[in-house]
Amino acid sequence: MGTNAVNLVYLVTIACFVLALKFLSSPATARRGNRIGAFGMTVAIIATLVKSGVHITWEMPVAAAIGSAFGLVGARRVKMTAMPQMVALFNGVGGGAAALVALAEFHERAPASGRIQGDISVAILLSALIGSISFSGSLIAFAKLQELIKGRPITYPGQKLVNAAVFLGCLVLGAVILTGTEHQWLLWLLVTGALVFGVMFVLPIGGADMPVVISLLNAFTGLAAAATGFELSNNVLIVSGMLVGASGTMLTLLMGRAMNRSITNVLFGAFGQVSADPAGTTGAGGGTVRSATADDVAVMLAYASKVVIVPGYGMAVAQAQHDVHALADVLEAKGIEVTYAIHPVAGRMPGHMNVLLAEANVPYPQLKELDEANAEFSRTDVSLVIGANDVVNPDARNNPGSPIYGMPILNVDQSQATVVLKRSMAPGFAGIENPLFVDPKTVMLFGDAKESVGKLAAGVKAL
Amino acid sequence: MSHTATLVAELTVLVLAIFLGIEVISKVPTMLHTPLMSGTNAIHGIVIVAALIVAGSTQQDGLIRVVGFVAVALAAANVVGGFVVTDRMLEMFKKKPTAKPDND
Numbered sequence: 351m352g353t354n355a356v357n358l359v360y361l362v363t364i365a366c367f368v369l370a371l372k373f374l375s376s377p378a379t380a381r382r383g384n385r386i387g388a389f390g391m392t393v394a395i396i397a398t399l400v401k402s403g404v405h406i407t408w409e410m411p412v413a414a415a416i417g418s419a420f421g422l423v424g425a426r427r428v429k430m431t432a433m434p435q436m437v438a439l440f441n442g443v444g445g446g447a448a449a450l451v452a453l454a455e456f457h458e459r460a461p462a463s464g465r466i467q468g469d470i471s472v473a474i475l476l477s478a479l480i481g482s483i484s485f486s487g488s489l490i491a492f493a494k495l496q497e498l499i500k501g502r503p504i505t506y507p508g509q510k511l512v513n514a515a516v517f518l519g520c521l522v523l524g525a526v527i528l529t530g531t532e533h534q535w536l537l538w539l540l541v542t543g544a545l546v547f548g549v550m551f552v553l554p555i556g557g558a559d560m561p562v563v564i565s566l567l568n569a570f571t572g573l574a575a576a577a578t579g580f581e582l583s584n585n586v587l588i589v590s591g592m593l594v595g596a597s598g599t600m601l602t603l604l605m606g607r608a609m610n611r612s613i614t615n616v617l618f619g620a621f622g623q624v625s626a627d628p629a630g631t632t633g634a635g636g637g638t639v640r641s642a643t644a645d646d647v648a649v650m651l652a653y654a655s656k657v658v659i660v661p662g663y664g665m666a667v668a669q670a671q672h673d674v675h676a677l678a679d680v681l682e683a684k685g686i687e688v689t690y691a692i693h694p695v696a697g698r699m700p701g702h703m704n705v706l707l708a709e710a711n712v713p714y715p716q717l718k719e720l721d722e723a724n725a726e727f728s729r730t731d732v733s734l735v736i737g738a739n740d741v742v743n744p745d746a747r748n749n750p751g752s753p754i755y756g757m758p759i760l761n762v763d764q765s766q767a768t769v770v771l772k773r774s775m776a777p778g779f780a781g782i783e784n785p786l787f788v789d790p791k792t793v794m795l796f797g798d799a800k801e802s803v804g805k806l807a808a809g810v811k812a813l
Numbered sequence: 814m815s816h817t818a819t820l821v822a823e824l825t826v827l828v829l830a831i832f833l834g835i836e837v838i839s840k841v842p843t844m845l846h847t848p849l850m851s852g853t854n855a856i857h858g859i860v861i862v863a864a865l866i867v868a869g870s871t872q873q874d875g876l877i878r879v880v881g882f883v884a885v886a887l888a889a890a891n892v893v894g895g896f897v898v899t900d901r902m903l904e905m906f907k908k909k910p911t912a913k914p915d916n917d
């Protein structure tokens with residue numbers, strides 16, 4: 351097929367992708383949108399295969415089959431609770447592909463006489479650099495979320511300096527290549543440096559900050575794809591890549607705002623490292639923790655008229671979403687109003703809790719966002735906090751000395767009573783004290799979230 | 814078109830795509846942010862087009878063959894995994910637990 355015809359087909363793909371994103375504005379149309387996107391992708395792949403200048407080799411179907419099989423099995427098998435690491439993984443391989451395209455393009459063009467045009471050089475360098483960072487960074491994010499390595503920030507003295515040095519080294523290599531020294535090994539070295547940087551840049555970031563990191567890496571892969579579009583003068587790559595770049599950047603900023611922290615602080619602050627600072631433990635002795643049995647809490651719930659469930663990462667870890675929904679059903683059968691309050695950064699990726707509760711068949715109109723939920727706490731009888739910690743910490747509102755001061759939180763402390771389901775009194779991921787736990791209106795129900803919720807449902811039913 | 818003219822046209826498209834992206838994505842509700850991430854994740858799988866062009870290039874040598882092969886495999890995983898995962902997620906978003914799925 352001629353270039354113009356192929357470009358027209360690519361235009362169809364672009365339209366499909368935009369529609370796919372547009373349809374995501376409502377849960378009712380979102381699935382259709384995703385299929386339109388998949389259709390657009392298929393069309394682009396077919397057009398590329400029949401494009402003049404592209405020779406179909408036997409390797410292509412083999413490579414595509416291996417990749418697709420891996421993607422399909424991974425996507426089908428993954429549990430909804432493990433979704434963040436799966437998204438990180440697929441994100442990484444996309445970045446890796448972009449970096450490899452850059453290497454191949456450079457290899458193909460560089461031996462030819464004369465210099466590569468400046469803008470093509472820039473594009474190659476950018477996709478090699480960003481794609482590699484996204485690849486290795488995503489793999490580390492995956493490993494952290496999958497708990498193959500420690501989720502807590504991994505830091506050492508002089509870390510920022512080393513990171514900065516590696517990144518600067520990459521930039522210098524890029525500058526050398528730009529001046530016309532087009533040796534292959536220079537780009538390979540740059541890619542290696544970028545891979546190392548990706549690893550070192552994600553290692554010091556704590557698990558609770560993963561929503562920010564994953565959306566940032568998503569933006570990176572988009573940008574890397576857009577850069578390959580400049581290498582190949584291909585609009586579908588440029589537009590699709592930038593759509594993703596814009597989306598990832600917006601989500602990153604949104605997550606940052608939801609935590610009231612700048613992106614720089616999230617990325618370089620090594621937030622949530624265990625502080626050895628004894629001064630930070632002031633809240634611990636400030637009150638007594640009241641612990642209750644499941645039966646006590648069941649009575650509280652059974653005699654409430656409005657219950658708000660506040661899920662957090664702990665619910666995901668315990669895979670308690672189905673049991674939570676079952677408990678809500680039991681309460682609703684007794685005529686009790688149940689809603690869910692979802693904090694934007696609860697969990698390990700943007701919107702994580704929504705997906706888990708959707709998996710458990712919770713109707714989405716029951717899920718309330720931050721502002722809507724906060725308007726309701728004053729007339730709530732019992733707030734049931736399941737595995738959430740920092741997002742309900744009143745210190746964010748009241749204590750200017752707290753590291754999370756200023757972060758918008760769910761004001762569960764304004765409800766008549768609060769029940770916190772928690773494994774133990776160990777501090778949350780960020781290692782910050784939470785005065786909610788010693789609030790006189792709060793009772794703690796210790797134990798595995800899944801088990802506790804099951805006991806509560808049985809208890810309420812028996813009443 | 815001269816090389817510079819192409820570049821200018823591409824930059825125009827790039828900037829317009831950014832604005833379009835911001836416009837469309839700002840309409841996505843918080844509830845759907847995970848599917849948004851995973852959906853855009855699938856969309857950047859478009860890099861498979863670049864991978865195929867590289868793998869199908871006429872100037873084949875050993876290195877390009879290997880690099881092209883791996884690039885196609887990685888991008889294919891991105892595409893298939895991305896769309897399938899997103900579909901699985903979106904399947905679950907229902908208004909009422911008992912409601913039948915939309916007949917689309």
